[in-house]
Amino acid sequence: MRLSDRYIFSELLPPFLVSTFAVLMMLVGNTLYAVLDRMLQEKWPVLTVARMLILNIPVVLTMTLPVAVALSGSLAVNRMARDGEMTTLRAAGQPLWRTFIPVFIFGAMVSVGDFYLSEKVVPWSFKEQRNVEALLYGLPKDPVTGGRSIAVDDYLVSFNTAQQTVKGKRFRFNKVVIFYNPNRFPGQNDGEYATIQLADSAEYENGVWYLSNPRLYRFNADGSLTGIGTGDVAKVNLRIDFSAVYNPPSDFEMNQQSFGDLTAMQNEATRQRRYKDARKIEVNRYFKLSLPLMCFVFALCSPPLSLRFARTGAFTGVLLSIVVVFVAWNTLLLMKAVGLGGYVSPLFAALITPILFTGLGVFLLRAQE
Numbered sequence: 001m002r003l004s005d006r007y008i009f010s011e012l013l014p015p016f017l018v019s020t021f022a023v024l025m026m027l028v029g030n031t032l033y034a035v036l037d038r039m040l041q042e043k044w045p046v047l048t049v050a051r052m053l054i055l056n057i058p059v060v061l062t063m064t065l066p067v068a069v070a071l072s073g074s075l076a077v078n079r080m081a082r083d084g085e086m087t088t089l090r091a092a093g094q095p096l097w098r099t100f101i102p103v104f105i106f107g108a109m110v111s112v113g114d115f116y117l118s119e120k121v122v123p124w125s126f127k128e129q130r131n132v133e134a135l136l137y138g139l140p141k142d143p144v145t146g147g148r149s150i151a152v153d154d155y156l157v158s159f160n161t162a163q164q165t166v167k168g169k170r171f172r173f174n175k176v177v178i179f180y181n182p183n184r185f186p187g188q189n190d191g192e193y194a195t196i197q198l199a200d201s202a203e204y205e206n207g208v209w210y211l212s213n214p215r216l217y218r219f220n221a222d223g224s225l226t227g228i229g230t231g232d233v234a235k236v237n238l239r240i241d242f243s244a245v246y247n248p249p250s251d252f253e254m255n256q257q258s259f260g261d262l263t264a265m266q267n268e269a270t271r272q273r274r275y276k277d278a279r280k281i282e283v284n285r286y287f288k289l290s291l292p293l294m295c296f297v298f299a300l301c302s303p304p305l306s307l308r309f310a311r312t313g314a315f316t317g318v319l320l321s322i323v324v325v326f327v328a329w330n331t332l333l334l335m336k337a338v339g340l341g342g343y344v345s346p347l348f349a350a351l352i353t354p355i356l357f358t359g360l361g362v363f364l365l366r367a368q369e
Contacts, residue, residue: 004089008102011080016072016106023067027060028053035136044136052136055129058121059256062291065114067325070298073103074306074321081307096369100303107299115292119258126256147175151273152240154182159202176202176211178236193226194219197234207239241268254284262288279346283339286350290332293354298325300361304368328357 032053039049077100080086089099149158160175181194195218199211214234218227254262262285269278302321309316331353339349 004094004099005102008076008080008099009106011076012072012103012106015075016068016110019068019071019075020061020064023064024057024061027064028056031056031060048132048136052129052132055125055132058117058125059129062114062118062122065110065117066291066294066298069107069110069295070302070321070325071318073107073299073302074318077103077303077306078318086307096304096307097365100365103299103303104296107296110299111292111295114295115289118255118288118292122256123258123261126253147173150240152238152271155180155238157238157240171204173202173204175200176209178209178211178238193221197236199234204240207237209236209238210234211236240272241265251280251284254281255288259285259288279342280340283336283346283349286339286346287332287336290350290354293351294328294332294357297328297354297357297361301357301364304361304364307368308364324357324360328353331356 032049035044035049038044077086086099090096147158147160147162149156156179158177158179159173161173163172164170165172176197176199178197178199179194180197195216197211198215198217200213202212203210211234212232214231216227216229216231216234217225218229220226254265257265262281266278266281266285269275269281298321301324305320305324306318309320335344335349335353338344339346344352
């Protein structure tokens with residue numbers, strides 16, 4: 001590594017740390033402000049609130065890092081240009097793209113760190129934060145919810161009421177109907193009969209239903225009744241993710257899941273034929289790649305933009321870099337809405353913004369060269 005590379009790295013680090021801290025404090029302060037009134041009125045424990053805010057740091061840090069990269073690259077290049085150091089490097093025969101390589105490498109390193117943070121740290125911290133919030137807000141642990149019908153594979157499950165007794169694992173149902181029809185498609189007949197199972201109540205845990213006072217009705221493929229059975233208890237193996245059915249995650253909550261978790265959620269939504277939810281999850285899954293990529297993209301855009309306007313004022317290039325950040329952020333949101341609407345594929349919607357702004361960075365670099 002050249003001496004000039006180490007020097008540029010040393011110029012990047014202080015503004016990066018200061019920018020990260022400033023934006024982070026602003027976003028964490030916004031979280032505190034949202035709960036401040038209730039905290040003071042209900043006299044929440046200060047240490048518990050502090051723990052909630054600390055657990056919120058990884059979540060907001062993933063949004064802070066791209067902005068910090070843009071600001072640090074702009075500030076470092078702006079100062080070097082105003083002090084004539086960029087002119088000295090170019091007079092020594094070093095091309096501009098070679099001068100900016102440390103900035104590009106720094107942006108790539110932050111991109112990798114941002115993705116690791118989003119994939120490994122954020123899911124854990126978000127789960128812990130939700131536990132603390134549940135304690136503060138006094139959320140009910142086993143709410144009773146109204147019934148509904150759920151289509152899964154060859155089954156249609158209906159029930160009157162549902163109660164979650166162990167979060168995400170154990171449920172209790174009343175007035176259960178399980179309809180199984182492997183011949184639901186025209187011309188399909190694999191020799192199995194359609195069946196209807198009725199039960200006064202049922203317990204569900206780990207993919208197994210325990211039906212109380214069950215009644216079984218078996219039908220021929222033509223719809224004629226062929227058999228009736230009763231008993232005290234019956235067991236049915238049918239896995240359903242009820243937490244996703246009753247509490248579908250919001251966009252914000254999906255952003256806090258890992259890529260693998262979102263893949264599993266998408267597969268489960270497709271299995272339950274909740275195709276709208278499946279597409280929403282798929283779009284959010286691919287957008288987990290967009291934000292970390294923007295760290296590198298801003299490292300590519302900010303230096304030539306800051307260099308171009310360095311002579312017009314100390315912070316002109318920096319302000320323009322901030323404008324680029326806001327335009328890029330709003331473009332990401334626009335493309336996410338377009339992807340959710342089904343106008344383009346989820347992968348295209350997630351990657352088009354980094355691709356466009358990478359092209360902008362290459363154009364600015366060639367123009368300055």
